[in-house]
Amino acid sequence: MGPSDVLKRYFGYDAFRPRQREVIDAIVKGEDVMAIMPTGAGKSICFQIPALLFPHGTIIISPLISLMKDQVETLTEQGIPASFVNSTIPYEESIERLRNLYRGKIKLLYMAPEKLEPSYFTQCLAQVPLSMIVIDEAHCVSQWGHDFRPSYRKIKDFIDSLPRRPVVTAFTATATPLVEADMKESLGLEKARVFRTGLDRPNLSFRVIQGAAKEDFILRYVKSHKKESGIIYCATRKAVDTVYDLLRRRGINAGRYHAGMEDEDRRQAQEDFSFDNVTVMVATNAFGMGIDKSNVRYVIHYQMPKSLEAYYQEAGRAGRDGAKSECILLYSGQDAGIQRYLIEQGNQDEDQRKMDYHRLNAMVDYCQTTSCLRNFILAYFGEKVTEPCGHCGNCESGKGRVDITDMAVLVFKTIRSLHERFGASLIADVLHGSHSRAIVERKLEDTPTYGKLSFEKASHIKSALNNFIADGYLRREGEPYAVLKLTDKARQVLAGREKVYGLAFGAESVMADAAVEK
Numbered sequence: 001m002g003p004s005d006v007l008k009r010y011f012g013y014d015a016f017r018p019r020q021r022e023v024i025d026a027i028v029k030g031e032d033v034m035a036i037m038p039t040g041a042g043k044s045i046c047f048q049i050p051a052l053l054f055p056h057g058t059i060i061i062s063p064l065i066s067l068m069k070d071q072v073e074t075l076t077e078q079g080i081p082a083s084f085v086n087s088t089i090p091y092e093e094s095i096e097r098l099r100n101l102y103r104g105k106i107k108l109l110y111m112a113p114e115k116l117e118p119s120y121f122t123q124c125l126a127q128v129p130l131s132m133i134v135i136d137e138a139h140c141v142s143q144w145g146h147d148f149r150p151s152y153r154k155i156k157d158f159i160d161s162l163p164r165r166p167v168v169t170a171f172t173a174t175a176t177p178l179v180e181a182d183m184k185e186s187l188g189l190e191k192a193r194v195f196r197t198g199l200d201r202p203n204l205s206f207r208v209i210q211g212a213a214k215e216d217f218i219l220r221y222v223k224s225h226k227k228e229s230g231i232i233y234c235a236t237r238k239a240v241d242t243v244y245d246l247l248r249r250r251g252i253n254a255g256r257y258h259a260g261m262e263d264e265d266r267r268q269a270q271e272d273f274s275f276d277n278v279t280v281m282v283a284t285n286a287f288g289m290g291i292d293k294s295n296v297r298y299v300i301h302y303q304m305p306k307s308l309e310a311y312y313q314e315a316g317r318a319g320r321d322g323a324k325s326e327c328i329l330l331y332s333g334q335d336a337g338i339q340r341y342l343i344e345q346g347n348q349d350e351d352q353r354k355m356d357y358h359r360l361n362a363m364v365d366y367c368q369t370t371s372c373l374r375n376f377i378l379a380y381f382g383e384k385v386t387e388p389c390g391h392c393g394n395c396e397s398g399k400g401r402v403d404i405t406d407m408a409v410l411v412f413k414t415i416r417s418l419h420e421r422f423g424a425s426l427i428a429d430v431l432h433g434s435h436s437r438a439i440v441e442r443k444l445e446d447t448p449t450y451g452k453l454s455f456e457k458a459s460h461i462k463s464a465l466n467n468f469i470a471d472g473y474l475r476r477e478g479e480p481y482a483v484l485k486l487t488d489k490a491r492q493v494l495a496g497r498e499k500v501y502g503l504a505f506g507a508e509s510v511m512a513d514a515a516v517e518k
């Protein structure tokens with residue numbers, strides 16, 4: 001039986017998706033493989049089919065203890081002999097499952113990474129002839145990744161301790177070039193064949209809506225998309241309850257899901273959504289991993305998540321069937337504050353914290369950029385970008401973009417005459433012509449451009465500054481109190497060699513309405 005027969009017989013599909021076949025062929029030939037493919041690309045089949053074709057067993061290391069059982073049940077229903085071991089399985093039973101792997105009664109054994117800490121269990125495991133080790137969600141091994149799990153660091157030692165090295169394969173949906181290099185080294189995959197399918201999802205259109213009344217927006221959006229499935233992601237359980245109650249009170253058939261609910265309620269909620277008993281799911285990020293609903297037509301973020309990695313993964317749950325779908329992020333300035341607070345409260349070391357801030361800043365830049373949103377994401381993940389996509393919120397509102405060179409020059413001149421020593425608030429205050437103590441004490445009223453934008457609110461000027469950062473004219477330096485520096489791009493503008501196009505003041509709140517009416 002070849003890969004195509006297995007695909008048809010066990011999974012019921014007629015043809016492979018792009019790259020699946022190549023990945024499978026490489027593995028079956030015995031090559032190590034590292035595959036970076038977006039959510040929905042069909043990674044599971046890429047290792048499940050070789051596992052069925054290999055003579056011996058395969059172990060799959062996966063961080064998602066809560067999902068293992070469901071995954072294995074699904075496989076079993078498809079006639080694929082699989083099982084799992086993790087901390088919820090009693091010791092005796094886990095050894096029994098190893099025996100089944102040894103005897104060939106099961107072909108795939110899912111396993112939590114903690115199980116690889118040296119123990120009697122790993123001694124037994126070392127005796128089992130293995131054809132392959134699969135590392136799922138492999139980005140968890142990297143400290144530069146967004147989901148670091150220290151236990152993933154033990155995987156390499158375990159593999160090295162085996163009497164015979166099986167084929168080793170690693171899969172993930174998101175990896176920046178830095179994470180990719182780290183994964184290779186930390187998993188001993190220097191010689192692996194790397195498959196990177198483009199992360200682009202052409203059927204998704206992205207939109208950021210800033211400064212909207214979020215609850216109104218959601219209510220109007222959900223009502224005008226009544227027949228479609230959607231997910232609304234919130235940053236906290238409390239926000240989930242608020243939005244859920246709001247929708248239910250208005251007679252909308254919504255479900256909810258977060259980690260604080262009873263197992264049974266969560267299972268029920270998931271099932272209701274899968275079978276279209278509810279059309280909208282209001283959830284924290286606990287909802288989604290392993291959810292296999294292909295016709296989700298929109299994903300709305302009620303609050304900004306902590307990183308673009310998290311955002312792209314969550315938003316990417318829309319449109320897995322390839323049909324047009326929308327990913328909308330409702331952004332307000334407070335969102336960044338919440339995430340900053342969470343970073344401060346965390347107990348990571350200094351390096352981690354720096355990385356977290358770095359990722360958060362990129363997320364904020366995404367919310368504030370006036371250029372193509374899709375290209376912004378792809379560039380972040382190290383992909384080459386070409387044309388603007390033409391159908392994200394920013395591309396579409398491109399008509400509303402105007403020549404703002406005059407205003408930009410005023411801003412850049414101000415920063416230059418202040419010797420690039422101040423942060424956004426103070427610069428906005430100078431341009432606005434404020435008489436605040438900070439201004440008076442530093443005698444900043446003498447700045448040549450003082451008060452030149454007095455007809456604009458200071459908050460609007462500040463958001464314009466953020467746009468300049470996102471578009472690469474300015475950069476922040478220092479955390480958490482950053483000063484603004486000019487980039488070469490801004491110097492070109494000051495030298496009169498470049499023009500600046502962007503949103504006119506106040507344009508964003510108008511866009512929030514347009515998005516619903518569209």
Ligand code: ADP
Pocket residue numbers: 013014015016017020037038039040041042043044045292294320
């Ligand atoms: P990933 O892990 O990459 O996010 P999955 O492995 O969960 O993606 O697959 C996503 C969906 O695509 C699943 O419903 C899966 O059954 C389906 N799928 C995978 N390969 C194919 C294929 N060749 N033809 C049709 N559907 C497929």
Ligand code: ZN
Pocket residue numbers: 371372373374375388389390391392393394395396
């Ligand atoms: Zn675009």
